[in-house]
Amino acid sequence: DAGVTQSPTHLIKTRGQHVTLRCSPISGHKSVSWYQQVLGQGPQFIFQYYEKEERGRGNFPDRFSARQFPNYSSELNVNALLLGDSALYLCASSLDAPVRGGYTFGSGTRLTVV
Amino acid sequence: QQQVKQSPQSLIVQKGGISIINCAYENTAFDYFPWYQQFPGKGPALLIAIRPDVSEKKEGRFTISFNKSAKQFSLHIMDSQPGDSATYFCAASSLYQLTFGKGTKLSVIP
Numbered sequence: 001d002a003g004v005t006q007s008p009t010h011l012i013k014t015r016g017q018h019v020t021l022r023c024s025p026i027s028g029h030k031s032v033s034w035y036q037q038v039l040g041q042g043p044q045f046i047f048q049y050y051e052k053e054e055r056g057r058g059n060f061p062d063r064f065s066a067r068q069f070p071n072y073s074s075e076l077n078v079n080a081l082l083l084g085d086s087a088l089y090l091c092a093s094s095l096d097a098p099v100r101g102g103y104t105f106g107s108g109t110r111l112t113v114v
Numbered sequence: 115q116q117q118v119k120q121s122p123q124s125l126i127v128q129k130g131g132i133s134i135i136n137c138a139y140e141n142t143a144f145d146y147f148p149w150y151q152q153f154p155g156k157g158p159a160l161l162i163a164i165r166p167d168v169s170e171k172k173e174g175r176f177t178i179s180f181n182k183s184a185k186q187f188s189l190h191i192m193d194s195q196p197g198d199s200a201t202y203f204c205a206a207s208s209l210y211q212l213t214f215g216k217g218t219k220l221s222v223i224p
Contacts, residue, residue: 004157035212041216042205042215058211
């Protein structure tokens with residue numbers, strides 16, 4: 001079975017641009033979460049979606065948005081990119097929400113804002 | 115604000131030695147405590163996890179010790195191997211999110 005797949009793997013954007021990151025969860029998993037990991041730090045929670053509804057939101061500005069599709073895949077959108085948005089963006093999938101077991105993370109999308 | 119404090123920031127251990135990483139938390143609403151292992155260029159991978167009603171859990175060379183009253187938990191890696199060299203994150207789960215520590219970079223030298 002495929003794990004959590006994220007695309008693209010690397011991305012370079014200019015300040016002020018918009019970016020869309022994509023995630024496909026493990027088959028059968030209905031919940032997708034997004035995390036931002038700045039170099040040298042632990043991942044920070046951005047969003048969790050379950051059954052296409054937002055179930056949790058971290059302390060990120062409104063420039064960050066996400067959605068989940070009927071097939072449970074998800075997109076993370078970031079508008080008006082800042083240099084500080086440069087990070088590894090991780091998608092995690094889980095069977096349900098609230099999560100009773102573990103999260104499985106993808107390998108992430110490395111976003112560089114120049 | 116929910117916090118998980120992790121120490122040490124970096125750790126060097128000789129092959130065959132014991133690696134110990136400690137974490138402390140503040141929010142008593144946390145109900146699940148996983149440890150993740152992350153290699154460069156990869157996402158975090160679940161290593162082992164514990165619930166607060168258990169004081170210790172062992173899986174192979176990896177053991178979590180949990181002290182609910184002190185709000186502390188730790189990861190012990192026995193017989194550390196060079197392949198264990200990675201960054202380790204403790205985390206705490208509540209409802210819809212994981213709160214991570216800042217990570218410990220472990221280097222196991224031959």
